[in-house]
Amino acid sequence: MDARTGLPVVGMVGAGQLSRMTHQAAxxxxxxxxxxxxxxxxxxxxxxxxxxVGDYHELADLQAFAVGCDVVTWDHEHVPNEHIVALAxxxxxxxxxxxxxxxxxxxxxxRRRLGELGIACPSWVDLDAADDPATALDEFATRVGWPIxxxxxxxxxxxxxxxxxxxxxxxxxxxxxxxxxxxxxxxxIRRELAADVARSPFGQGAVWPVVETVQRDGICxxxxxxAPDLSDERADEAQGIALRLAAELGVTGVLAxxxxxxxxxxxxxxxxAMRPHNSAHWTIEGARTSQFEQHLRAVLDYPLGITTLTAxxxxxxxxxxxxxxxxxxxxxxxxxxxxxxxPDVKLHLYGKGFRPGRKVGHVTALGTDLAEVRARATAxxxxxxxxxxxx
Numbered sequence: 001m002d003a004r005t006g007l008p009v010v011g012m013v014g015a016g017q018l019s020r021m022t023h024q025a026a027x028x029x030x031x032x033x034x035x036x037x038x039x040x041x042x043x044x045x046x047x048x049x050x051x052x053v054g055d056y057h058e059l060a061d062l063q064a065f066a067v068g069c070d071v072v073t074w075d076h077e078h079v080p081n082e083h084i085v086a087l088a089x090x091x092x093x094x095x096x097x098x099x100x101x102x103x104x105x106x107x108x109x110x111r112r113r114l115g116e117l118g119i120a121c122p123s124w125v126d127l128d129a130a131d132d133p134a135t136a137l138d139e140f141a142t143r144v145g146w147p148i149x150x151x152x153x154x155x156x157x158x159x160x161x162x163x164x165x166x167x168x169x170x171x172x173x174x175x176x177x178x179x180x181x182x183x184x185x186x187x188x189i190r191r192e193l194a195a196d197v198a199r200s201p202f203g204q205g206a207v208w209p210v211v212e213t214v215q216r217d218g219i220c221x222x223x224x225x226x227a228p229d230l231s232d233e234r235a236d237e238a239q240g241i242a243l244r245l246a247a248e249l250g251v252t253g254v255l256a257x258x259x260x261x262x263x264x265x266x267x268x269x270x271x272x273a274m275r276p277h278n279s280a281h282w283t284i285e286g287a288r289t290s291q292f293e294q295h296l297r298a299v300l301d302y303p304l305g306i307t308t309l310t311a312x313x314x315x316x317x318x319x320x321x322x323x324x325x326x327x328x329x330x331x332x333x334x335x336x337x338x339x340x341x342x343p344d345v346k347l348h349l350y351g352k353g354f355r356p357g358r359k360v361g362h363v364t365a366l367g368t369d370l371a372e373v374r375a376r377a378t379a380x381x382x383x384x385x386x387x388x389x390x391x
Contacts, residue, residue: 014075
């Protein structure tokens with residue numbers, strides 16, 4: 001408990017953009033989020049008051065950080081699971097728990113659990129568990145056909161750790177690399193969707209509308225809320241899957257369930273994230289309760305907020321650094337002109353260094369007409385990153 005405010009202290013391990021935006025939500029709740037940063041230059045460390053610099057790989061650093069925290073939560077899934085177990089054993093309240101987070105850290109464990117629950121995902125095989133991974137891959141490909149998707153079992157994100165291979169020869173180098181891998185059927189998809197929900201320790205759940213996530217080269221470039229032309233039946237199915245997973249896996253906080261909508265109309269679970277997620281950044285302006293405030297409410301076991309949209313259509317466009325590993329020239333001037341030309345579009349910059357393909361911010365536009373709102377969001381994002389109108 002913070003002696004100055006009488007309010008609980010939430011510690012978030014990691015100081016990236018998710019922690020930065022959670023800190024912004026914490027301010028309105030009377031808090032200044034405590035963050036464990038790799039560096040004093042991390043995005044959240046630049047704005048938060050209560051910053052501890054340490055290494056999340058080291059149990060001693062995590063233990064020292066947790067002293068005085070009422071609850072500890074996560075900006076990412078990369079904290080060693082055994083360290084989270086040790087924190088809980090020492091009496092630290094952690095949300096989500098090690099048992100829940102395991103299913104976001106280990107793709108094979110997640111897919112096995114989905115199978116046990118009868119929740120559909122693409123056909124897959126755990127190559128790391130096979131006596132002969134090459135033979136297991138050949139047998140799997142014979143069953144589902146080439147090409148095959150290979151995924152690193154742990155640690156992949158934003159297209160990293162995912163490879164589409166056309167034949168066994170193309171997979172040989174990956175199989176020889178020593179990276180634990182699973183093989184997955186390349187599913188014919190119409191689009192990708194996300195169902196974002198929150199759950200409290202009390203068991204209360206809350207859902208936001210199902211969104212469409214527009215991908216390019218494995219990276220999300222746009223999010224459209226609500227997902228256009230999605231039937232009520234399909235939306236209810238996606239939200240039901242997400243709420244059921246939150247309950248069955250014992251998740252506390254925000255859970256993002258990434259889904260494939262296949263060309264034959266099925267919904268298949270692709271990935272899970274147990275933290276605020278890029279697919280729900282739009283909720284800052286687009287919903288009555290943002291995912292960041294909701295995550296804080298959940299981990300503190302406060303009643304959850306309503307998730308009603310503030311406009312019929314919301315579009316979020318990510319700001320992705322270009323091919324040059326430098327900050328765009330004249331970024332301050334671009335921000336000035338952006339604000340003049342799109343005064344209703346909201347800008348979020350993450351305080352991150354620029355490197356190719358990195359998410360350095362996002363913009364959000366709201367309105368009533370999907371085509372018009374989407375055009376404003378994408379045009380504003382393009383101008384900010386390129387310094388010229390979109391063609």
